[in-house]
Amino acid sequence: xxxxxxxxxxxxxxxxxxxxxxxxxxxxxxxxxxxxxxxxxxxxxxxxxxxxxxxxxxxxxxxxxxxxxxxxxxxxxxxxxxxxxxxxxxxxxxxxxxxxxxxxxxxxxxxxxxxxxxxxxxxxxxxxxxxxxxxxxxxx
Amino acid sequence: xxxxxxxxxxxxxxxxxxxxxxxxxxxxxxxxxxxxxxxxxxxxxxxxxxxxxxxxxxxxxxxxxxxxxxxxxxxxxxxxxxxxxxxxxxxxxxxxxxxxxxxxxxxxxxxxxxxxxxxxxxxxxxxxxxxxxxxxxxxxxxxxxxxxxxxxxxxxxxxxxxxxxxxxxxxxxxxxxxxxxxxxxxxxxxxxxxxxxxxxxxxxxxxxxxxxxxxxxxxxxxxxxxxxxxxxxxxxxxxxxxxxxxxxxxxxxxxxxxxxxxxxxxxxxxxxxxxxxxxxxxxxxxxxxxxxxxxxxxxxxxxxxxxxxxxxxxxxxxxxxxxxxxxxxxxxxxxxxxxxxxxxxxxxxxxxxxxxxxxxxxxxxxxxxxxxxxxxxxxxxxxxxxxxxxxxxxxxxxxxxxxxxxxxxxxxxxxxxxxxxxxxxxxxxxxxxxxxxxxxxxxxxxxxxxxxxxxxxxxxxxxxxxxxxxxxxxxxxxxxxxxxxxxxxxxxxxxxxxxxxxxxxxxxxxxxxxxxxxxxxxxxxxxxxxxxxxxxxxxxxxxxxxxxxxxxxxxxxxxxxxxxxxxxxxxxxxxxxxxxxxxxxxxxxxxxxxxxxxxxxxxxxxxxxxxxxxxxxxxxxxxxxxxxxxxxxxxxxxxxxxxxxxxxxxxxxxx
Numbered sequence: 001x002x003x004x005x006x007x008x009x010x011x012x013x014x015x016x017x018x019x020x021x022x023x024x025x026x027x028x029x030x031x032x033x034x035x036x037x038x039x040x041x042x043x044x045x046x047x048x049x050x051x052x053x054x055x056x057x058x059x060x061x062x063x064x065x066x067x068x069x070x071x072x073x074x075x076x077x078x079x080x081x082x083x084x085x086x087x088x089x090x091x092x093x094x095x096x097x098x099x100x101x102x103x104x105x106x107x108x109x110x111x112x113x114x115x116x117x118x119x120x121x122x123x124x125x126x127x128x129x130x131x132x133x134x135x136x137x138x139x140x
Numbered sequence: 141x142x143x144x145x146x147x148x149x150x151x152x153x154x155x156x157x158x159x160x161x162x163x164x165x166x167x168x169x170x171x172x173x174x175x176x177x178x179x180x181x182x183x184x185x186x187x188x189x190x191x192x193x194x195x196x197x198x199x200x201x202x203x204x205x206x207x208x209x210x211x212x213x214x215x216x217x218x219x220x221x222x223x224x225x226x227x228x229x230x231x232x233x234x235x236x237x238x239x240x241x242x243x244x245x246x247x248x249x250x251x252x253x254x255x256x257x258x259x260x261x262x263x264x265x266x267x268x269x270x271x272x273x274x275x276x277x278x279x280x281x282x283x284x285x286x287x288x289x290x291x292x293x294x295x296x297x298x299x300x301x302x303x304x305x306x307x308x309x310x311x312x313x314x315x316x317x318x319x320x321x322x323x324x325x326x327x328x329x330x331x332x333x334x335x336x337x338x339x340x341x342x343x344x345x346x347x348x349x350x351x352x353x354x355x356x357x358x359x360x361x362x363x364x365x366x367x368x369x370x371x372x373x374x375x376x377x378x379x380x381x382x383x384x385x386x387x388x389x390x391x392x393x394x395x396x397x398x399x400x401x402x403x404x405x406x407x408x409x410x411x412x413x414x415x416x417x418x419x420x421x422x423x424x425x426x427x428x429x430x431x432x433x434x435x436x437x438x439x440x441x442x443x444x445x446x447x448x449x450x451x452x453x454x455x456x457x458x459x460x461x462x463x464x465x466x467x468x469x470x471x472x473x474x475x476x477x478x479x480x481x482x483x484x485x486x487x488x489x490x491x492x493x494x495x496x497x498x499x500x501x502x503x504x505x506x507x508x509x510x511x512x513x514x515x516x517x518x519x520x521x522x523x524x525x526x527x528x529x530x531x532x533x534x535x536x537x538x539x540x541x542x543x544x545x546x547x548x549x550x551x552x553x554x555x556x557x558x559x560x561x562x563x564x565x566x567x568x569x570x571x572x573x574x575x576x577x578x579x580x581x582x583x584x585x586x587x588x589x590x591x592x593x594x595x596x597x598x599x600x601x602x603x604x605x606x607x608x609x610x611x612x613x614x615x616x617x618x619x620x621x622x623x624x625x626x627x628x629x630x631x632x633x634x635x636x637x638x639x640x641x642x643x644x645x646x647x648x649x650x651x652x653x654x655x656x657x658x659x660x661x662x663x664x665x666x667x668x669x670x671x672x673x674x675x676x677x678x679x680x681x682x683x684x685x686x687x688x689x690x691x692x693x694x695x696x697x698x699x700x701x702x703x704x705x706x707x708x709x710x711x712x713x714x715x716x717x718x719x720x721x722x723x724x725x726x727x728x729x730x731x732x733x734x735x736x737x738x739x740x741x742x743x744x745x746x747x748x749x750x751x752x753x754x755x756x757x758x759x760x761x762x763x764x765x766x767x768x769x770x771x772x773x774x775x776x777x778x779x780x781x782x783x784x785x786x787x788x789x790x791x792x793x794x795x
Contacts, residue, residue, distance in 0.1 A: 023775050031771075092771050099769025106770060 007048035015041030028083065028090045032076050039069050085121065144200070144207040147193045148226040148279045151186045151236060155275065158182030159268030166261025175261035179268045180247045186271075187240035194233050198648060205229055206653045208281060222343055227281035231486065231652045234645075235278045235411055238490050242403045242497050243271050245623035249501050250395040252620035253508060257393075263303065267399060270296035274404055278411065283332055283343045286412075290328075290376070293405050294321055300400060301392040310391040320385040324375015331368025335419065338365065349418040349654060353661055356422055366426035369416060370433075377409025379467060380437040383460045384720055390452040394504030397452060402459050402496035407489050410466045414482045417473060417658040424474035428572050431471020431562075435579035438464030440717065442586035446593065447713025451503050451514045454594045455496070458540060461583060462492050468576055469555040475562035475573060477664040479655045483646045484558045484670065487639060488551035495539035495548055495631035501624055502533035505616040506598060511608030516594065520698030521603035526615045528624065530599045535628040537595045539635075541588035542684040544677075547635025549684070553677050554639075554670050556580055584680055588687025593695050601698015639670075646670050 018038030022031050043062045050058025080090065087094050091112060096105050161178035165171040197205055211225035228236075247267060254263055273292030280286035302314025338357045339348040356362070373379070378386035389401050400406070413420060413430065420427055438461045445457035469485035507514050509526060523530040539548035559580055563573040605613050615621070638645040649655070650667050659665070694700075702710045712718075766777075 019779065023772050023779065026772075095771075096769035098767075100764045100767040103765060103768065106768060 004048055004052045007044060007051075011041045011044035011048065013041070014038070014044060026092045028080050028092055031092065032073075032080070036069060036073070039065060081121070088117075088119075144193065144196050144228065145209045147189055147196075148207070148228045148232075148236075149209055151189045151193070151240065152226065152272065152275045152279055154182040154186040154189075155179075155268045155272040159265045159272060162261055162268055163265035166265065172261050175264045176247065176251045179264040180244065180251070182268065183240055183244040183247050183271060186275075187237070187244050190233065190237040190240045193228060194237050197228075197230055197233055197651070205651045214282075214285065220341060220343070222282055222284050224285060225281040225344070226279040227345070228279065229652045229654065230648050231411075231414060231482075231655065232278050234486060234490060234649060235407075236275060238493050239271065239274050239278065239404045242493050242627070243267070243399060245626055246395050246399045246403070246497060246501065249398075249504070249620050249623040250393075252617045253395055253504055254393060259303065263300075263393070266296055266300050266303075267396070270300065270400065270405070274408070277408055281345055283335070283345070283348070286415075287329070287332065290325070290372070290408060290412075293400075293408060294318065294325070294376070297321075297389070297400050297405055300396040301389045303392050303396065307391070313385075313388040313391040317385040317389045320382050321375040324371045324373070324382055326371075327368045328372020328375075331365050331371065334361070334365040334368060338362065345415070345654070349657055352419060352422065353657065359423060359425075362419070363423040363426050366416075366420050366423045367429065369412065369419075370426065370430055373409030373412050373467075374433065375409075376412075377406050377463045377467070378437075378460050379409070379463065380433050380440065383437060383441065384723060386460055387453050387456040387716075390450070390456050394452065394500060394507055397456070398497045398500030398504065401456065402500050403493040406459060406463055407466070407493070410463065410470065410485055410489055413467070413470045414486055415654070417470075417478050417482055418654055418661055420470075421473055421478050421658045421662040424569065427471045427474035428569050429471075431468050431474070431559075431576045432572060434464040434467025434469075434471055435576035435583075436464070437461065438468065438583040439579045439586070442583045442590065444713055444716045445590040446586065447710050447715075449516050449714070451506065451516055451594055451598060452500070454516075454590060455499050455503060458587065458591065459492075459496055461587060462488070462496070462540070465552065465555050465580065465583070466492075468580055469558055471576070472558040472562040472573065473658070473662070474569065475565040475567060476558060477668055478658040478662050479650050479652075479664075480558050480561075480668055480670055482655055482658075483649050484551070484554040486649060487554055487635075487645055490645075491539065491547035491551040491631070491635050494627055494634055495536040498532060498536035498624060498627035498631050499540065501620070501627065502529050502536060505529045505620055505624065506533075508616050508620070509609060509613045510606055511610060511613075513606040513608050515606075516597040517700070518606040519604055519609075520597060520601040521599065522605075523599040524603060525605075525613055528615060528621045532621075532624040532628040533595060533599065535631050537591045539631040541591045541688055542584055542680060543588075543688070544681045544684075545636060546632055547630070549680070550635035550640050552584060553672070553680050556584070556676055556680055557670065557673050560673065560676055581679070581683060585683040585687045588684040589691050592688045592691035593700075596691055596695035597698060597700060599698075600696055604698070640672055643669050 015038050018034045018036070018041060021034030021037065025031055025034065043065050046058040046062050046065070050056065050062070083095070084090055089112075093106070093108070093112075099105070158178040158181070161182075162175045165175040165178070207228045209226040211223040214222045214224040216222065247264070250263065250267070254260055257263065270293065273289050273296055275289075277286055277289030277293060280289055298314050298318040301317050302311050304310045305314075335348060336343060338361055339351040342348055342351060352362075375382045386401055386406065390397050392400075420430075441457045441460035441464060445454050445461065448454045448457060466485040466488050469488060470481055472484075473481035503514070505526065506519075506522065506529060509522075509529075510519055513519065535546075539546040542549045542552045556577070559573060559577040563570055563577045565573070646669055650669075656667075659667070715721075
């Protein structure tokens with residue numbers, strides 16, 4: 001029998017994995033996925049309690065969260081594309097400009113890989129042909 | 141034809157409309173050179189209507205000489221209701237006719253004088269507004285409405301004195317005029333409140349006079365109220381402690397000096413006292429002070445006028461001195477029948493308006509020809525160059541000096557006469573009037589001397605013109621000469637026609653209901669006419685002629701040479717008895733010191749405020765390094781914060 005505790009454990013695990021991923025990874029897309037994972041952990045909690053209390057409002061909330069997450073994804077990905085176009089990198093540490101004026105930027109001990117010189121955006125191949133294998137553009 | 145009660149409204153409304161029209165003319169560049177038309181036409185029509193009003197009062201039913209216009213409510217608060225109501229009685233009619241008539245000619249003169257001035261439209265709009273304010277002051281039937289006119293006159297005076305606002309001295313003179321008269325006005329407003337309180341909370345003249353006549357308050361209260369009202373008159377009419385603004389006000393254009401600072405505006409104080417005579421007769425002490433201040437002013441201003449080198453300043457001090465005469469005349473109401481005192485003062489006011497306006501306009505004509513130079517030492521012998529100006533100036537000067545048979549002679553003689561009668565009274569206080577009478581006699585001689593000093597220095601001696609006048613200094617254009625001629629005729633003949641033998645003026649003015657009321661309160665039930673005292677007239681003539689003769693002896697060659705024995709006296713007069721310097725060190729400097737202290741104190745407060753604002757700034761300095769701009773760092777902050785929060789919640793719920 002799967003009890004409420006099982007659901008909550010899974011939800012908590014999802015949230016924790018997302019949290020750890022969000023704070024430790026530096027690739028924007030990975031961070032975004034981690035944030036989504038945290039959201040799903042919360043949604044799972046809501047659904048579990050909704051079942052447990054036999055109250056539909058938790059499910060309604062879950063639907064809302066999924067909708068909002070979808071919108072967020074659209075906006076976030078659009079932002080990532082424009083960020084990538086400006087700096088040719090998806091590394092979050094490149095974007096430190098909002099720090100207090102006068103503070104020195106925090107730099108890694110090991111230097112970052114050199115930025116990609118190719119000015120083209122990554123793009124999908126034309127449909128109907130077998131894609132050629134390409135080297136991954138983003139390396140973080 | 142016209143209802144007598146609507147005529148004041150028409151006379152009042154015309155200058156206001158003219159002012160609006162003139163200022164509209166200033167908007168379109170094409171109209172600008174016609175800005176004088178509405179003003180002159182309105183003044184002339186207003187003068188005609190004022191004359192009609194005058195005629196109605198002379199020919200109409202003598203039992204009713206007080207016309208009220210329809211009363212509109214201006215404002216009311218609680219049980220106080222202030223009405224916008226105009227009233228016309230012989231006193232107001234005389235003032236109205238004088239103001240509008242003189243103003244018409246001055247406006248005409250201004251067309252020539254101001255013709256290439258960039259502020260042409262502004263000038264005419266302002267004098268329109270000025271005449272409107274003066275008419276409002278004269279016609280108001282309510283203390284507060286009169287104050288509105290009074291303040292309007294003050295405002296226009298400020299704007300017109302500072303007409304050449306780019307000139308620092310003119311701006312300073314305008315400010316001085318405004319501030320000094322404000323000093324008097326503050327007293328006047330207090331007096332007004334007091335009067336309002338002791339007269340059963342009424343503001344209309346009718347109500348106040350009726351209430352005070354029925355239930356006179358105790359003498360000290362009414363004396364205080366009268367003295368406070370007199371403060372306003374002292375400021376506006378440039379009497380002794382507060383006269384310093386008037387000579388400086390000569391910075392404005394010369395026709396303005398003629399209009400405001402000679403003929404009409406400065407007489408507002410005299411008119412106020414004449415209008416409030418039923419109140420003032422209740423307090424002989426206050427009237428005595430009025431006479432003393434008048435006498436003091438007359439003699440001090442006449443002394444200063446002797447030493448001035450600026451033609452307009454000589455005239456300005458003579459205005460101050462002549463206003464002193466009017467106040468001396470008004471003050472005698474403490475001793476003799478109030479109607480005689482008022483007649484003497486107002487008669488002098490009217491004749492003075494004519495000859496002083498004439499003198500100022502003639503001085504303006506001289507100034508126009510001399511390229512705006514007005515220093516008596518820089519020109520002489522102008523009688524060959526400017527014959528019309530010379531003759532008209534001579535008429536005005538002779539009238540001012542009190543040469544027999546000219547208007548100034550008759551009006552001055554009346555004032556001397558009432559002073560003489562007052563000093564002969566056997567009541568206590570007659571001694572004061574003896575002193576004032578002596579002052580007036582000395583001033584009469586001095587007046588003749590300084591007037592003809594200015595005349596001889598300007599028009600006699602060898603022809604000398606300043607370099608500013610150019611190669612061909614010339615007589616003024618005709619538009620400037622006609623007003624001079626008309627006013628000169630008035631200055632010469634007005635007096636003899638209206639008063640000494642016919643008594644038109646005194647009979648007309650005695651009909652003023654409020655003056656009769658004042659007479660009744662003072663206990664003079666039969667009406668005396670002013671009479672001609674032969675001995676006094678001869679004394680006055682001798683004094684005037686002696687002054688003229690002395691001036692002729694000293695200045696006939698058009699230059700001024702001061703003997704060494706008189707040098708110190710002349711310096712004292714030239715430096716205006718050091719009164720400006722005295723005021724500067726006794727009043728202006730301490731106030732500046734207080735201002736400095738206040739400024740320092742303000743700095744201290746400012747410092748404290750800055751110190752308080754330093755606290756959040758220091759806190760910010762501590763917390764600033766946390767803003768690293770790293771997203772993960774912010775996320776960590778949020779996580780830690782949430783962890784702390786959750787820990788607290790869990791510990792509290794479980795514990």
